[in-house]
Structure formats: C-alpha cells, structure tokens
Amino acid sequence: MSDQKYTNDVTKTLRAHLGRARADLVREPGEEGFERARTGTQLLSPHTPDAVLRAAGAEDVRTAVRTAAELGVPVAAQRTGHGRGTGMSGGILVDTTSLDTVEVDPRRRTTRVGAGATWQDVIDAAAPHGLAPLSGSAPGVGAISYTLGGGMSLMGRLHGYAADHVHALDLVTPDGETHRVTAETEPDLFWALRGGGGSFGLVTGVEFDLFPVARLYGGSLYLDATDAPETLAAWLRWTATVPEEMTSGASAMVYPDVEGVPEAMRGRMVVQLSVAWCGPLKEGPAWVEPLRSIAPALRDTTRVLPYAESGTVFDDHDDPAPYRGRAMMLTDPGEDAMTALSKLLAADRPFMSLGSLRHLGGAMSRPPKVPASVSHRAATHTLGALTFATPHDTDAMADLRAEATGLFTEHTLGLAGNLNFGPVPTTDVARMYEPDTLARLVAIRDRVDPHGRVHTNRPLPPRR
Numbered sequence: 378m379s380d381q382k383y384t385n386d387v388t389k390t391l392r393a394h395l396g397r398a399r400a401d402l403v404r405e406p407g408e409e410g411f412e413r414a415r416t417g418t419q420l421l422s423p424h425t426p427d428a429v430l431r432a433a434g435a436e437d438v439r440t441a442v443r444t445a446a447e448l449g450v451p452v453a454a455q456r457t458g459h460g461r462g463t464g465m466s467g468g469i470l471v472d473t474t475s476l477d478t479v480e481v482d483p484r485r486r487t488t489r490v491g492a493g494a495t496w497q498d499v500i501d502a503a504a505p506h507g508l509a510p511l512s513g514s515a516p517g518v519g520a521i522s523y524t525l526g527g528g529m530s531l532m533g534r535l536h537g538y539a540a541d542h543v544h545a546l547d548l549v550t551p552d553g554e555t556h557r558v559t560a561e562t563e564p565d566l567f568w569a570l571r572g573g574g575g576s577f578g579l580v581t582g583v584e585f586d587l588f589p590v591a592r593l594y595g596g597s598l599y600l601d602a603t604d605a606p607e608t609l610a611a612w613l614r615w616t617a618t619v620p621e622e623m624t625s626g627a628s629a630m631v632y633p634d635v636e637g638v639p640e641a642m643r644g645r646m647v648v649q650l651s652v653a654w655c656g657p658l659k660e661g662p663a664w665v666e667p668l669r670s671i672a673p674a675l676r677d678t679t680r681v682l683p684y685a686e687s688g689t690v691f692d693d694h695d696d697p698a699p700y701r702g703r704a705m706m707l708t709d710p711g712e713d714a715m716t717a718l719s720k721l722l723a724a725d726r727p728f729m730s731l732g733s734l735r736h737l738g739g740a741m742s743r744p745p746k747v748p749a750s751v752s753h754r755a756a757t758h759t760l761g762a763l764t765f766a767t768p769h770d771t772d773a774m775a776d777l778r779a780e781a782t783g784l785f786t787e788h789t790l791g792l793a794g795n796l797n798f799g800p801v802p803t804t805d806v807a808r809m810y811e812p813d814t815l816a817r818l819v820a821i822r823d824r825v826d827p828h829g830r831v832h833t834n835r836p837l838p839p840r841r
Contacts, residue, residue, distance in 0.1 A: 387427035387469060391444045395430075395437065402437060404429045414472040417458020418517075420699040421766060421799050424453065424461070426470035433475050435547065435555065435581040438492075441469045442579060443553035445830055452551075453832035454579045456493055456519035460526070463800040465832040471579060473519075481506055481587070487544060489584045492521050500685055508587035509684040511539040513795075514626070514651070514691035521580055522834070526795040527572045527751040529759070531595070531653040531687055532588065534621045534739030540571035541745035542586035550578040551826040560747045569821045572751035573810075574794065575833040576822045594654040594661025595690040596679035600672040602629065602648040606719040609734070610712035611671040612650055616758070621739035622656030623664055626691060628733040629722050641675045646723045648672070651691045652679065701770050703778040704733075704761035704796035706753040707788045714784045718760075721781055730777055733761040733796075750818060752810040753790045760785055761796045770799070794835060803838035 385405065392400040404411040405428050414431070415424040427450065430441045438454070445452035451468035455461065476493035479502040486508060490499055496512035499520050503509055511530035513523060528539025536542070546558040548566065556578075558566045569577055602608040612627045619625070627650050634644040650668050654661035658681050665679060678689065722732045738757050762781035764774035782789075792808040807815055819840050 385427045387444075387448060387450060387467075390448060391428050391430065391441065391469060394440050394444050399433070399437065402431045402433060404431065414455070415464075415470060416697070417455060417461065418695065418697050419458045419461045419798065420697055420768075421701060421770065422461065422464040424455065424464040424470050425466050426453075427467050429470045429472055431472045431475060435476075435549070438471055438579050438581050439549050439553055439555060441471050442549050442551060442830075445469050446551060446553055449828075451832040452579070452830055454492065454575070456522065457495065457517065459515070459518045460522055460795070460798065460834050462834040462836070468832065476581060481508070483508065486587045486589070487584055488587055489582060490520050492519075492579075492581050494520050496520050496523070497688065500687065503587050504591070504683065504685045506587075507589055507591045509590040509687075510585070510587055511536055511542060512687065514688070515693040515695060516688040517695045521583055522575065523795065524583055524585065525570060525572075525574050525580065526835070529735060529737070529741070529795055531593070531624055531690060532590065532655050533741050534624045534736070535655055536588060537740040537743065537745060538572070538749070538751050539585065540749050540751055543571050543583055544586070545584040546570050546580055547582040548578045548580050551828070551830040565821050566825070568748055569750055569818055571749035572794070573818045574835045574837075576818070576831060576835075576837050577825050578831060590655060590684055592658060592681055592683050593687065594658050594679070594681050595652055595687070596677070596682070597649050597651040597690065597692060598665075598668055598674050598679065599642065599676040600648045600650065601645055601675050602672055602719060603646045603723075605672040606716050606723070608648040608672050609715040609719050612648070612668065613710065613712060613715050613758075615667055616736040619664055620656065623652065623654050624736060625650065625652045626733065626735045627651070628731055629719055630729065630731040631723060633729065639676060645675070646719070647675065648719070653687070653690050699766040699768055699770075700763055701766060701774065701778070701799035702761050702763035702797060703782050704759055704793035705782050705785060706756035706790045706793050707758045707760055707785055708755055708790055709757055710760065710785050710788045714788070717784050718781055721777075721784070726773070726777070728767060728771070728774060729765040730774070731763040732781055733763060735759040750810070750814055752794075752814050756790050759793045759796060761793070763798065797835075801835055803836055806835045807838050809835065
C-alpha cells in the first residue's frame with residue numbers, strides 16, 4: 378500500500394480491516410469511481426459517504442458492515458441507484474456492481490443471483506434454458522432491491538410478486554454476522570425481507586424461481602390523446618376484460634417538441650399503452666385489438682419478441698436523471714378520475730411530468746404459499762405521478778404529484794413500495810404496509826438493527 382494520506386478515519390479503518398491486498402477496493406471523496414458509485418441513475422439526493430467499497434465478494438460486505446458497527450457510522454448498499462430515497466450522509470457505501478454472478482439451475486428452474494446483478498443479467502443467463510425471471514419493465518435495475526420491495530413483474534398477474542417466489546437470501550445483519558435466510562432457518566427475517574425492503578441488513582444474494590417462458594407478445598401503442606382525454610378511462614375498462622396472462626400499463630405525458638422525439642409525437646399529449654401477454658402467442662393480438670380503436674396510433678411496437686428483449690415492452694427511461702415520483706395502490710379507480718388525470722397532465726408546464734398506471738390483480742392478489750410482507754394485495758391498479766427535476770424538485774412539481782394522486786383518494790389503499798422515487802419520509806413508508814404488517818416489520822428491524830446502522834431507501838418508522 379502506498380503512503381497515501383487519508384482524509385477520514387472511516388477510509389483508514391476500512392482499508393486496514395480489508396488488508397493490503399484488498400485496500401484498493403475502497404474509494405474516498407475525490408478518488409476515481411467515487412462520484413459514479415454515490416449517484417447512479419437517480420441524480421437527486423446522492424449519497425455523501427465517507428468511503429465507497431467496491432465489494433468483490435460477500436466477505437467484503439461483511440467487513441464493511443463490521444467496520445461501520447465498530448465506528449458507529451451508517452452503512453448502505455447500492456447497485457444502480459434507481460430507487461434511492463434520501464442519500465446517506467457519511468458512513469460506508471457498499472457498491473455491489475461486482476457481485477453480479479448469476480447461477481441457473483435449469484432442472485429446478487431456479488437461479489441464485491448476486492447483489493450486483495441487474496435483471497438483464499438474469500434474463501440473459503436464463504434465456505438459453507428457455508427460462509425467464511419475474512423481472513419488471515426496466516431490466517437495467519438491480520434484481521435484489523426490486524425483489525426486496527415486492528417486485529411487480531411483466532408476468533405478475535399470472536405468477537404473483539417476485540418476492541413470492543424467493544427460496545433463500547444471503548444476508549449480512551448489522552452486527553456483521555452472515556445468515557442463510559429461509560422459511561425454515563429464520564422465518565421472521567424470511568417474511569420481512571420479501572416485501573419489507575432493506576432495513577434488516579445487506580443482502581448479498583437471493584435464490585428464486587424461474588419460469589418456462591422464451592417469448593411473449595408485447596410492446597406499446599402510442600396513442601394521440603391530444604383531443605381524447607377519455608383514453609385512460611378506455612384502457613381502464615379494457616383491463617377488466619383480460620385474463621391473468623395479460624399484464625399492462627398506461628402512461629400519459631406531453632412529449633417535448635425537441636430533437637430526438639419522433640416528429641409525429643412532438644408537442645402532443647400521448648398515452649402509451651404497454652402490454653405483455655404471456656399466454657399462447659397466437660392469442661395475444663386479439664386481446665390487444667380493442668386498444669387500437671381508442672385513439673389514433675402514432676407508433677406501434679407490439680410484436681412477438683424473445684423475453685431477452687422484454688425491456689422494449691414499456692421502453693422505460695433509463696438514463697441518469699433527477700426525478701421524483703409518488704405512487705399509490707388503488708382499488709377499482711373510477712373512469713371520471715382517469716379522465717381528470719389526463720386533462721391535468723395535458724396542461725402546459727415548464728417541466729416534464731408523467732402519469733403512469735399498472736394493472737395488478739390476478740396472482741398478485743393472492744397470498745403466496747409462504748407468507749410474505751408484501752402489502753395491499755387487494756389493489757387492482759397502481760398510479761404514479763413522476764416529475765423530472767431540472768435540476769431540483771420544486772413546489773410546483775410537488776403540487777402536481779399531490780394533485781394527480783389526490784384525484785384517486787377514495788380509491789387508495791396505500792402507497793406503492795417499488796414505485797415511489799426520491800426521498801420518502803417515514804410517514805409515507807408507513808402507508809406502504811397494512812398496520813399489522815408494519816408493526817411486525819418495525820419489531821424485526823428493531824431486533825436486528827437496534828442502533829439504526831443500516832441506511833435504506835425506504836426507512837421504516839420508529840416503533841410507536
């Protein structure tokens with residue numbers, strides 16, 4: 378090791394505990410790799426740690442957690458940063474990018490996934506075996522954090538939440554101990570980690586089910602809703618008619634009149650209807666056909682595609698940006714509220730905004746064989762209101778998010794865990810769970826992390 382001068386004791390202690398051969402895995406402010414690791418895709422509220430550890434294995438994660446406990450500083454893990462809430466101040470940030478192993482067992486139809494694997498990593502490893510995971514609409518996100526929050530999949534209505542299909546988790550608890558968490562070995566933690574988020578330690582790996590899906594019928598219809606505010610309501614009516622093999626979403630926004638946007642869509646109110654049909658491929662087009670008559674199509678990407686290309690179905694924005702979103706779990710939202718939402722989003726504003734809905738129900742409404750902490754299973758739809766900060770969140774943006782979600786107050790069960798972006802206060806986190814579930818999660822959190830060392834995207838509130 379060089380005679381480098383350390384700017385903080387956290388870096389010095391962490392490097393000492395890692396040893397000479399692994400000390401270079403640590404970065405501190407001003408060193409190469411530090412900035413990228415602390416921000417990621419979400420540019421709002423980045424972490425400001427004392428040190429970043431680019432972990433090369435589970436033992437490195439354990440060393441980071443033990444060092445944080447020794448020094449009395451917080452510790453957090455981050456892969457892509459898509460779902461980051463409030464950034465951590467000080468402490469040790471574990472960058473899990475290198476923990477990207479994916480091991481597929483085609484006979485058992487399972488996979489063991491490291492904390493640094495994205496969904497695209499998992500999809501690509503499973504595809505040669507004719508298998509697919511319960512990944513979401515954005516395959517660039519980290520598979521682990523998505524699953525810990527529940528995980529709303531393109532096949533969710535047919536198979537349920539991703540968390541429902543977890544078999545085991547490798548966990549480093551805040552005291553620095555490692556655990557193989559299963560329903561048999563640690564039932565409380567197994568329940569809590571499957572939907573309760575990252576409050577219980579740092580997860581280094583997860584084993585979960587794969588499904589025999591090689592192709593699906595899917596894509597998006599981009600409809601001109603400039604003069605058709607009833608477009609979202611028409612999609613809502615359609616969702617009541619489809620079987621569980623169909624998962625879909627609708628988003629609405631005014632596209633900017635700028636280069637890079639297809640000319641036909643510039644300056645227009647566009648509703649994007651995205652569909653993923655996992656039943657017999659030849660039946661997919663017939664189920665989607667009613668959507669084509671709602672409004673003129675400016676673009677149509679629906680087709681039979683390999684599951685490896687499933688990220689093109691919703692074609693989610695994946696470039697680094699500052700954004701903030703508020704999302705609710707709804708039961709049977711009314712058509713009038715849908716039309717009001719469309720009109721609200723069509724108004725001229727000095728910032729970009731997006732309303733996004735997902736159809737739930739089906740297997741997502743049914744409890745799994747082994748109970749999990751995923752809440753609000755009675756929800757039929759989600760609603761999210763997203764604004765892109767340029768560069769900061771403003772009162773006008775917050776007002777729009779509140780007004781959009783407020784249209785559905787009488788239909789709201791609570792908040793959606795996976796789909797709230799940016800800083801989330803603990804009062805909002807509490808609304809992501811039913812009261813009994815929340816109380817049990819808080820009790821487990823207090824038992825495994827009594828000193829509050831773990832910094833997480835969705836911090837559970839203190840015990841009442």
